[in-house]
Amino acid sequence: MKKTSGILPVLLCAVMGCGTLAAIPAARAATQHIVIDNGDNALTKEEARERQQQWDETRSLRHKVNRRVEKEFDKADNAFDTRDKCEQSANLNAYWEPNTLRCLDRRTGCPVTP
Structure with missing residues (x-):
């Protein structure tokens, strides 16, 4: 009978110990840390400094x-105006070349000022 009473506390501790160990990871996983400060700490200052440095470098x-982008826009805008002038030109040999965005002479292929 003493063996049974000796085994019972050991089994009870083993069962309780396993139950406690199984509950610890779940409790640890659900733990949240809340830090309340004014937002002025070394980490936020360093992050702000790094962001400013990156902004300056780029x-x-x-x-x-x-x-x-501005140069491409100006080029397209000028080409639009030049095309209008070329198409309205009194020179019958002038034509608009869309690939080169120029007004050319049909006979020579040279640029024409409309």
């Missing part, structure tokens, strides 16, 4: 892209 690239 400034030159952004300007290049914007200049390129």
Whole structure:
């Protein structure tokens, strides 16, 4: 009878221990940490500094892209005006070349000023 009473506490501890160990990961997974501060800490300052540095480093690239877009727009806008002038030209040999965006002479293929 002593063996039974000795085994019972061991089994009870094993069962309780397993149940506790099984509950620990679930509790650990659901744990959330809430940090309340004014938002002025070293991490946020470092993140802000890195973002500002990246913004400054890409400034030159952004300007290049914007200049390129503006240049392409100006080119298309000028071509539109030139096409209108070419089509309304009194020169019967003048025609608009859409691939080169130029007004050309039909006989020579040279650019014509409409």
